[in-house]
Amino acid sequence: MKTNKKLVPALAALALVGACATATPYQAATPSNRGYSNQQIEQNRFVVNFSGNSLTDRQTVETYMLYRAAELTVQNGYDHFRVVRRTTDEDTNFVPVGGTYDPYYSYFSPRYRFYGPRGRPIGYPYHWQRFGYSDPFWGGPSQYREVNRFEASAEIIMGKGPKPNDPAYFNADEVLMNLAGQIVLPTS
Structure with missing residues (x-):
């Protein structure tokens, strides 16, 4: 079977454009893709990040980061986690429109x-x-549009037993249950 040499790059470009046309789903980050990542600092201490593309709003990025923290807590056999440090960074660029x-x-x-x-x-x-x-x-170009990307980061400490009565602590099972309806998984 003979393959058209112009068809393969065109289909690859179409797939790339289609992938960029939606907000970042809840997925593990890869070098070519945005998503969640985490790094273990101590046995019960992690840094959790979620970075979104220009179509992912700030609230979604922060929700996905919190969901990943709860998911990580349960995976490691803990009941609750405390957010020690939490930041959300915004990267703003101006891209030409028309011109x-x-x-x-x-x-x-x-x-x-x-x-x-x-x-x-x-x-x-x-x-x-x-x-x-x-x-x-x-x-x-005579016009530019603003493109914003958000990245949320949190340092968490995991614990066992009942959650302390402090707003910095989260019950991992309740977070997973309450945020599950807002999580969009990748298609395919």
């Missing part, structure tokens, strides 16, 4: 047929009008 800047502009190449033998432009205005060419260095 004319394209670093991979296909018509911006000094070719012999365009510049001629002595470097003078041949068909200069016609070429620009025909292909809608604009200078890729000076004709930048």
